[in-house]
């Protein structure tokens with residue numbers, strides 16, 4: 001055994017150009033490349049303890065034994081590590097997050113990025129960032145982007161080897177901030193994993209996927225040139241397209257609530273009044289409102305006044321996954 005225990009920390013990310021639908025569901029090879037910002041200040045720590053006495057993996061989340069679905073997902077991920085390393089021991093996995101689950105911030109991306117790093121140490125696999133990104137992808141597609149900090153592109157690729165994330169600009173490059181307007185914290189009825197499987201049942205998915213490279217290029221340019229107007233247009237368009245696919249899948253997926261639309265309308269109106277704001281929404285009702293750090297307090301104040309907004313969580317661009325300790 002390389003290490004008996006390893007601890008790693010990673011951050012969630014918000015997709016500016018979305019991943020929705022796979023070429024290959026088993027390996028999480030996406031239908032299109034995507035682009036995200038890693039979120040600082042919000043983090044998940046994962047401690048992995050290899051234990052030759054265990055006869056199965058045991059996941060403990062925030063001090064409690066995790067529900068069977070989460071246990072199974074993590075165990076399936078560790079099966080891949082066992083297969084790749086040829087080592088057959090089971091592990092205790094302790095995960096802690098400093099942000100609420102179900103807050104509209106994808107906790108699985110941070111968790112699987114941290115788990116990929118910790119398990120690479122424990123199973124003696126490569127800790128090269130590109131390789132870690134591939135490993136993290138096996139747990140949760142979007143987790144491959146959380147290996148890196150700042151602004152990150154996931155090159156979709158065709159197979160396991162060619163599908164991984166690369167950083168395009170460090171966190172200090174731009175003072176973009178994500179203000180998450182939390183509308184509901186109840187668990188989503190249909191998981192992203194199930195949603196990806198339904199994407200091709202929408203007649204709009206082909207069109208979304210075919211035009212995604214162009215949006216990704218526009219988004220990349222907007223980030224590199226720190227052009228908020230251009231970013232706002234392409235980020236909202238891309239989010240609207242993903243939700244159009246969701247709503248026209250079979251069965252249809254409606255993740256929005258009435259309040260989601262109210263926040264979207266307000267954000268659009270504030271922008272016509274000259275404010276640097278735009279929205280993007282993942283597989284849930286909560287709205288990620290992007291702005292620049294000088295406006296974040298003001299945007300937070302305005303969001304919290306909207307009926308139905310329970311809380312606003314503010315996160316700037318943050319760092320990639322880091323290794324904390326081993327033993």
Ligand code: DP6
Pocket residue numbers: 014015017018019020034106107108109139140141142143191192193281282283
């Ligand atoms: C809508 O399969 O990565 O957030 O359920 O958290 O594992 P998890 O999600 P994942 O799908 C993410 C879908 C998305 C868009 C995105 O992050 O690109």
